[in-house]
Amino acid sequence: xxxxxxxxxxxxxxxxxxxAAFLGGSVVTDRRTEMSDLDIVVVLHGAxxxxxxxxxxxxxxxxxxxHSEQSWHQFVEREVRVRRSPLAWMCADGxxxxxxxxxxxxxxxxxxxxxxxxxPPMAAEEIDDRRxxxxxxxxxxxxxxxxxxxxxxxxxxxxxxxxxxxxxTGSWNGGGKWLARRLEDAAPGFTMRLHDGAxxxxxxxxxxxxxxxxxxxxxxxxxxxxxxxxxxxP
Numbered sequence: 001x002x003x004x005x006x007x008x009x010x011x012x013x014x015x016x017x018x019x020a021a022f023l024g025g026s027v028v029t030d031r032r033t034e035m036s037d038l039d040i041v042v043v044l045h046g047a048x049x050x051x052x053x054x055x056x057x058x059x060x061x062x063x064x065x066x067h068s069e070q071s072w073h074q075f076v077e078r079e080v081r082v083r084r085s086p087l088a089w090m091c092a093d094g095x096x097x098x099x100x101x102x103x104x105x106x107x108x109x110x111x112x113x114x115x116x117x118x119x120p121p122m123a124a125e126e127i128d129d130r131r132x133x134x135x136x137x138x139x140x141x142x143x144x145x146x147x148x149x150x151x152x153x154x155x156x157x158x159x160x161x162x163x164x165x166x167x168x169t170g171s172w173n174g175g176g177k178w179l180a181r182r183l184e185d186a187a188p189g190f191t192m193r194l195h196d197g198a199x200x201x202x203x204x205x206x207x208x209x210x211x212x213x214x215x216x217x218x219x220x221x222x223x224x225x226x227x228x229x230x231x232x233x234p
Contacts, residue, residue, distance in 0.1 A: 003027045006058040007038050008097055013057070014064065019043045020104030021097040024090025025063075031181075037061035041090050043103050044068055050075065065090070069103055076114070083119040083166075084173040118170050127167065131217060131224035134160050138213060138223065141206050154201045154209065158194045161213050165190060168219055 007023040015021075025039035038060045042049075050071035053064045065087060067075065072087065079085035092111035096104045137157045144150045162183045166173050171186040173179070183191050197209030217223055 003038060003060070004095060004097065006060050007040050010038065010040060010057050010062055010064070011042055011097065015042050015044060015066065017044070018098075019045060019069075019101055020099045020107070022091050022094040022104065022108070023097055024094030028093075028095050037063055039063045039090055039094070040065065040097075041087065041094070042066045043072065043107065069107070072107060076111075080114065080120065082173070083122070084175070084178075085114065086178075088114050115172070119172050122167050127164075127220055128224055128228070129230075130160065130164050130167070131220055131222075132228045134164065134213060134217060135223040135225045138210055139225075141201065141210065144206075147202075150204070150206075151202060154198050154206075157209065157213060158198050161216055162191070162194060164216055164220070168216070 011018055011021045020043040022041040027036040046068050049066045049068040051066050055062055076085050076088045088111040091107050092115045099105055140153045162179055165187050169186040174182040180191055193212050197212045201209040
């Protein structure tokens with residue numbers, strides 16, 4: 001059974017009274033692979049929403065995200081505050097499988113509006129927090145002689161630098177492969193610069209990665225360590 005037919009069958013089996021359902025993720029794009037799963041958002045009137053569940057059905061791995069209209073808004077609002085909303089993207093870019101009362105169309109329209117508007121601006125204090133964390137990692141990398149430590153420091157540096165570029169370009173954040181995809185959209189070619197720098201860093205030649213990261217930091221005032229201060233919470 002194809003992806004759409006299988007997704008419809010899953011919804012009928014688990015929630016035949018659903019108000020609307022979406023099929024999102026890579027499976028509905030040209031990035032689909034043999035490992036792609038069915039990311040299905042289901043909208044109910046109420047309980048047992050909200051919940052999510054992973055299982056296999058009809059030959060597919062399935063990720064089921066079940067919400068009421070109210071819980072959908074609550075989850076999306078919480079995700080938007082951290083500059084990424086997988087739930088909204090599944091509704092913005094996915095296939096609306098059915099819509100019995102118009103809720104699907106409303107959520108799709110709101111998701112597209114959110115996506116187009118971009119993430120909320122990041123406070124200067126949080127940008128400084130990121131500068132400080134990246135500066136600390138750069139110092140660790142420059143002094144690192146252990147291959148295992150170099151691996152994890154380099155990967156953390158790549159991730160944090162990529163996320164900072166997304167902040168600076170006013171772009172939505174992402175995790176894993178979605179970080180790479182959003183970064184390539186926001187700054188074409190930059191992912192490969194990080195890749196090449198990280199590859200050399202893992203071989204003990206950290207200069208290129210350090211240079212690329214410093215280039216990004218210069219856009220927000222450069223490295224930050226001396227004088228950095230934050231208050232604690234009880």
